[in-house]
Amino acid sequence: MGAFESFADFLAMNGYAFYVWLSYGLAFLLIVALFLWSKWQRKSIEQEIVQQQQVRNIRQQQVNSEMKL
Amino acid sequence: MLSANNLTCIRNQRILFEDLSFSINQGSLLYLKGPNGAGKTTLMRSVVGLNQLQQGKVELDQQPIADCGDNVLYLGHKPAVNEWLSAEQNMQHWCNLKNQQIDILALINKVGLAGLHDVPVKFLSAGQKRRVALSRLWNSNAKLWVLDEPFTSIDVKGVEVLNALFARHKSQGGMVMVTSHQDLPTNVVDEVLSLEYRF
Amino acid sequence: MLSANNLTCIRNQRILFEDLSFSINQGSLLYLKGPNGAGKTTLMRSVVGLNQLQQGKVELDQQPIADCGDNVLYLGHKPAVNEWLSAEQNMQHWCNLKNQQIDILALINKVGLAGLHDVPVKFLSAGQKRRVALSRLWNSNAKLWVLDEPFTSIDVKGVEVLNALFARHKSQGGMVMVTSHQDLPTNVVDEVLSLEYRF
Amino acid sequence: MFKWLHPYAKPEKAYQLSLAFQRFFMPLAICGLIVGCIWGLVFAPTDYQQSDSARIMYIHVPAAIWSMGVYMSMGIAGFCALVWQIKLLEISVLAMAPIGAAFTAIALFTGSLWGKPMWGTWWVWDARLTSELILLFLYMGVFALFQSFDDKRTGAKAACILAVIGMINVPIIHYSVEWWNTLHQGASITKLDKPSIAPSMLWPLLINIVSVLCLFIAFTCYRFATELLRAESHRKWVLEILGK
Amino acid sequence: MSFSSFFIQSIKRDFQIAAIQKHEFILPVLFFILVIVLFPITVGPDGTMLSRLASAVGWIALILSMLIALPRMFAEDFENGWLEQVFLSGVPHSLIVLSRIVSFWLLYCLPLVFCSFLLVPFMSMEVGLWSVLVQTLLLGSILTACLGAVASALLVASRKGGGVMALLLIPLLVPSLIFAGAAMDAAQQSLPYTAPITILAALAVFSLTIAPLATAQALKLNMG
């Protein structure tokens, strides 16, 4: 298997497992987080726009911004 | 019944009012008049206990006003509204403070802010901000309302609604004390107290 | 002559006004009406150039308004008065800014703050604070006055005086643009512009 | 070139184009990263000096390089936006800032995880590291500034101003920090003066560098489209798109 | 409303406001990091030197970020009139103030204390020493929040506040700094450091009992 003798060796990374895997993990995590965040942002903006449109429609039906008892 | 006896306030070595006594009966409205700087605001703040008086005491139903907590509603020049929060959140906090359970969105509709419930108050117009503050009148359980220039920035129709609110509150046995530089309709006003500008 | 052409403003994805054009002739007063939140304040700030418009331009005597500096006097919701300074100091700074040499104590008398000239504005009543801001109308050299709810907190006599001031300014060939929720006397108003609340 | 670009200056077209770009580059980036990482982690030879900790390189170096690259493109976009008053570019600055910040953070984390076994500490105040940290602050500043405006349009303009100021400052910071360090300490860690690496290690590195670039492009396009929707939300085309 | 629910509601409100001014939570943290970064850049990247400075840096960053935040402790609620409405509503005044102090501490001080962990990598501080620093910072931040509340209440409307703030904060902060320094010194030399920490704790408890009363009085005075 590539530069390693066994899969266990590969996981152990010559004793540097912690550093190597943590750094790859963190990098992966950050990228995924950025991706999810962007997705979430997009969704919330879409919702916001649709909602705003609805509100506008509702208000047009209500027609007034007057105080009532 | 609200009774204020022998109130005296001296500000900056100037006597604003001296030995002033008045009372408001159940179901009546006191219209406090006077030119700018006469001491109307000071008098109102003294009545609700936000101002140290040189002399005199105020009682609501024979109790000192300081103990009347939720029976008094004072709305002054300052709106008591956080600019960063939305109208809805502001109203929610007020209800929490006053321990009320009400339908806030309905209230927002009533004060004419429909559709603006989640906009930070900062972005509302002057009159809309004022409406957020005045929304407290709608579901108030307080017997005594003390309102300092409530009509500021409110449009003509809004003023009518407020007057109708006063009438309703009076009919339910409430008491109202109002100042304004815009005249109130005569059918709402029961008593008038005029403060003069004293030198 | 002030001419505003094709003004459009969108706030918070809401169109406040679109393709609005109007003009104010020499010696006339434009009364801007509308319910709360219609966009009166926004329009006024756009006219004096404090607000970026989506579209449209404003000219005073064929000059873009941005170059008219001292020919425009805008008094908005914010008083432009430092609360820690006294009325006298505030007025002095204003005169310095506008390069006027006037008798400030006389002005203080005129706006009805006699005896309060050295009190920090913080300690004045709401109406008195407002008077400090409005004192700028008395000796103004500006051709165009843009006043946003000038009557707020001002007592009845004060409102009369302000109306008289508008009349005087008009008779001297000035232009005035006013909003207010209190009606102006008909003899002062030349034109009315109504803004609707749009959704 | 401007003629060719002109139709795309319309928000609608730009929206479509950016989404198309995103659809093209995203798979490319993902495939590239998978290939590069597996090559680097499994097949590349073990470094004779640093042993297997050197495998961090395949993620550290691309992130570090593009953390700067993103800032340069952000600064340039901001500059053009301010000079030619192009609204679309303003928006693109905002789209890029968080991506750059993420790359910078990755470079910092992986670098510091590499540093612990190699130098024995998580952190030293070396010129390169210090300027990378400051770069992170610059990114955060751009984003925080944008967030602290209530009006998104003005916020975007302000962010552009800061991005440009930052771009002027990045080289100044870089060289001054370098000077500062040599002045106090003498050269401490010369990680750049290594013998050029073997091709068997270079290939996965190059693949990763390119695919991180693709990732950057894909993310930027996606976020750009989102920001565009927000900025144009009162326009008809937005509602049409969302209505579908 | 029962007092405990008032307490919780009012802390919730403060958190809500902080959450809207979004970065409020992250900013102290960022600020802390920036202050820490300033030191190696000016002092130079010498590890032993930096590690000797570490605890001082922690304290300075704490006090500074609190000084930036303190003037706004009551300012907003006072200016928009919310505070007078709460004072009118019949809740004990010192409870109102206490809830504000608590939410302030949670919002501005606690994150900083956590962040002081960054001193370990950035200023080569030992982890053992850091844990002592955290204790002093926790107590010190309570003390600062309490004293700061009084000062901030005095400042909120009166213009004579400046002198008072100075007179109040500095003389009380300097002793607590000395005790904190003593604790750190002792810990560095592996001596017992409970005595100075106990004194700090006593100061914190004392200020926690006195400050709400004094602050409520000061606010009342300022309302007119």
Next chain:
Amino acid sequence: MSFSSFFIQSIKRDFQIAAIQKHEFILPVLFFILVIVLFPITVGPDGTMLSRLASAVGWIALILSMLIALPRMFAEDFENGWLEQVFLSGVPHSLIVLSRIVSFWLLYCLPLVFCSFLLVPFMSMEVGLWSVLVQTLLLGSILTACLGAVASALLVASRKGGGVMALLLIPLLVPSLIFAGAAMDAAQQSLPYTAPITILAALAVFSLTIAPLATAQALKLNMG
């Protein structure tokens, strides 16, 4: 009004307000002193160590205390509407800003530079070195005031103050910190130190020409 008289009048106004609101301008000075006092307390009374730190402490104290003062640079005038009136009055906008920068520098920075004299007794600094420090501080404070004006103007409408301010400001100040450090080092070793000081001066002049324009733009942006 002629521009020069506007300039003088507006500086006068700022001084008048500062004289009334004393606390605003005492607080940064006090903080400066506090930082300087804090170091001997926490680091311990080791003379040589302290004297090595002295110049760095002076700089850090300067930057940190300016961070306290900067958020208020335009806040008040912006909130009460004075600033928009001045912007409307036809005076060049960058002149308005420049006058504020100058008055800010006179009110908040100059006192700090004077106070840095405290380093001589407290941190056993040599007087000769201190005079070099003062030169770097003078130039550095101009730079900080200019960059701070931009930051403060950008943030004037969002009351985020301190945290974002630090985030915007400190990264930009790194070069000047480094050059100041270089000057101090050279002076300590009795080498000529004009080169870094000249660079600092160049940076200061550069920022003094650019900052007013950027600040005016930023304020305009915030007015709506």
